[in-house]
Amino acid sequence: MATNLYDLSYELQNALRESDEYKNLLALYDTVNKDESASKLFANFRDIQVKLQQKQMSGQEITQEEVEQAQKAAALVQQNEKIAKLMEAEQRMSMLIADLNKIIMKPLEELYGPMGN
Amino acid sequence: MATNLYDLSYELQNALRESDEYKNLLALYDTVNKDESASKLFANFRDIQVKLQQKQMSGQEITQEEVEQAQKAAALVQQNEKIAKLMEAEQRMSMLIADLNKIIMKPLEELYGPMGN
Ligand SMILES: [Ca+2]
Ligand SMILES: [Ca+2]
Structure with a gap:
């Protein structure tokens, strides 16, 4: 059964790499x-x-x-359009990853309760 | 593309729930x-x-x-065979989850380097 978990994880790795969200992040990073x-x-x-x-x-x-x-550096960075766009994409990626993690880990959450082990 | 990510995440959730590792953990918890x-x-x-x-x-x-x-509580708990077995199963589950996470998150690791964002 664990094999299946690994197979699916590799499928998810590929899907993540091929996703618009990831490609967009790569492109903005490159810029x-x-x-x-x-x-x-x-x-x-x-x-x-x-x-x-x-x-x-x-x-x-x-x-x-x-x-x-830190506040000065954050303000400077926000004024740069390229960086601001990258940081927005990073935030969307973080939210996506958090969503996926929540879905995948649901069985463990059910076992331990919402606070995790 | 994001839909595919969600579909695969739900498949992984099901595979985790059906895995021997998870069923074993549930049974030991129950015990x-x-x-x-x-x-x-x-x-x-x-x-x-x-x-x-x-x-x-x-x-x-x-x-x-x-x-x-904390040391006393840990020693007491280790002397209880049922708890010791449960804790071993929990540790194996943690290692499995860490493995799967590493696989899934590989594209982001490539982007940010091994230290994460
Ligand atoms: Ca904006
Ligand atoms: Ca042992």
Whole structure:
């Protein structure tokens, strides 16, 4: 039976790769990567985000200066049309993935209740 | 295209529900639930785990007393054969789910790199 689960998971991998949502995300990513200033802006924004997340997850204090730096980077990034479009596509992809996960994991949710194990 | 993703996700949900791994987990859960003392022991262990996780995630300090309480509960639970079997099945299910997730999410991993977005 587990084989069937793996087969279906590979089918889902292919369907995801062939989906309009994924192709659109790839294209928008490409557009940003080919624009040097957008690419640098976005990489800087991501770096700041990742560092803040890591600090948060390890329970470290986040300084006022870091919050302001993150807000500035987010504002800059939102002003760039290419990045703004990419981030919207990323958000739609996240929502799609969350939807699919909810469907797939339903049997476990039934077992453990909505709070997960 | 997104329809196909949803269809496949529902197929995967059904395959998971019909899998030996899931049925085995259900049966072991049932065995524990029908044994009053095992059921209480397990519920107590889960409560302690959840509380510690919530404290950890919110960055609160975990006291030495709490660590000892969790260790005692874990030791008690491991001595109960029914619970030990259930926990092994849960761990196998977690590994299976992690495997499937890795397969399904491969296209996004390729896009963002192994560290996720
Ligand atoms: Ca917009
Ligand atoms: Ca064992």
